Amino acid sequence: MRHLAYVGNGPYCYANAFAMLLGERAPSTAVIEVATGGPFGMQLVAGTLVFFDAYGWNPELGFDRALDAIGWTSTVHRGGDAGDALARLATAASDGPVWVGPLEMGHLRHHPEMTGPIGADHFVVVLDVNDERVLIHDPHGYPYAEVPVGDFMAAWRAETVSYGDPYTMRTGFTKVAEVPDADAIRSVVPAAIAWLGMREDADLPPGSLGNGEAAERVADLVEAGAGNGLREHLMYFAIRVGARRLSDTADCLLLAGYPGAAAVAATQARLVGSLQHPVVTGDFPAAAAALRALAPTYDQLRAALS
Template identity: 30%
Template structure:
C-alpha cells in the first residue's frame, strides 16, 4: 500500500487538525477526513449537472469526526438575516482559536484566485481578530494571512453555500471526554457509514438527486447519450472531484487496513480507479472515461454492500 501525503482539498480536515493541535491533541487530517464520513457514497444533482463523491456536507462531517474521536466542543451559527455575531466571535477568539466555515471563497481576498471561486465553500482556522481584520491559517497554502472584516463578514455569511444553512458558523473549545480504542473507532465509523447509506436508501425517489452507483452512471449517460460533458462538468472532474476521490479512498484504505482488510482492499482499488478516471479526463478521452466510470460505479456498489452487510 503506497500512501500519499499532500494538501489536496482537505480544508475542513486540515483546519480541524490545527484546532485540536491547539489543545495538545495530534490527529492527522487523513484520520479526520475518514471519520467525517464526507467521502462516503456519491451524489448527483440534476439541475446543476454535477457529481460529488460523498453524500455528507463538511459542516456535518466535522462534528461527526470530533464525536467519534471522543471530543466535546461548542458549535455556533447565526441567522443569515441578522447581524453577524462579531462580538461573540471576538470573545471566543480571546479564549483560543476557532474553526470557521463554511466561508465563501469568493470573498477571501488574500487568495489571488478569489475572483474565480465565488460560491465555493472553505474552512480555515482563525486565531486573532481586531477592529480591522481577522487573522487566519488557511490550509489552502496561506498561513498567517489577514482578511478585512468587511470581506470576512461576506464570506462568513455564506449565503450561496447550502442555501445559507450554515451562516456565521464555527467550532470552538474542543475538549477530550473519551478515549476510544482503535477497534472502537473503526466500529463506530462503520455505524456512521451504514447510517449514511441507509439515509440515502430511505430518501423519497427524486429524479433530480441520485445516489451511489446510479449517480456515477448518470455521468456515463451524459457522456454517451447526451452529447458529452460540458466544459464546466469536465473542469469539476479534472480540477476537483477525481483527485479528491483518489486521496480520500486511499486514506480510507489505510484506516481500514488493520481491522477491516476486505474494506481496505476495496478502497485501494477505488483509489486507483479514481486516479485512472482523472488521467482520462485530463486527456479528454471520454469514451475510455465512460468505461472507467462504469467500473467506478461497480466498486462503489461493492463497498456499499459490504458495509451494509456488517
C-alpha cells in the same frame, strides 16, 4: 497493485482545520475525514453536480459524528446578524484559535483569481480579529493570511453555499475520551453501511442520483463533453478530494480490521484518481470507462462492510 498511503496536498480544509484546533492530540486527518462518513458513496446533485461522497451527505452532517468518534466535543455557534457574529468571533479569538465555516471561498481574495462567489465551501482557523482584518490559517495553502473584514464577513455569510448556517463557528474543543484510531473507525462502520445504502431521508433536489447510478450518469455526461462546468469541477476539486479520501478510507479500514472493504476502497481510489489525466486532456472516453468501472464498487463496499 499494492495500495500505498498517500501523503501530500489536497483540498482537505475541514479535516486540516480540525487537526489544527486539536493540536498534538489530534488523530490523523485521514481518521478525521473518514469518521465524518463522507467517503462512503457518490452523489450527483440535481443531475448536474458530482461529488465522490455519500448520497445525501454534506460536511455539516458529519462533524459531530467525527468528533464523537475520536473522543472530542466542541461548542457550535451560528446565526445572528453580521455585527453580533463578528463580535462573537473577536471575543472567541481573543481566547484562542477558532474553527470557522462554511465560508464561500469565492469571497476570499487571497486565493488567486477569486473575485466573487463560486458556490464552493471552505473552512479556516481564525487566529485574530481587528477592525480591519481577520487573521487566519487557511488550510488551502495560506498560513497567516490576512483577510479584510468585509470580504471575510461576505464569505462567512455563506449565502451561496448549499448547506449550513451563516456565521457558524466552533470553540471549546475538549477531549473527553481516549479513543484508538482503529476503534474510532469501527464506531462509524454502521453509519458507513447506512450511507452506502442511500438513505431514504436524504434531502436532495429532484434529479439527484447516488452511487452506481450516479457513476453511470456522470460517465454519460463526461462522454458527451463534460460541459456546463463539469470538467472544471472534476479536475480542480472533485477528483482530487475524492481520490484522497478514498485512499485514506482504504488505510483506515485496514487499520480497523476490514481488509476486504479496504481493498474495495483502494480500488475506488485508483479509479477516481485515474480520472484526472483524461479529464484534463480531454480523453473523455477513457474517463467514462473509469466511471463505469467505479459504478459496481459501492455495492461491493457495502457488502464487504456488512
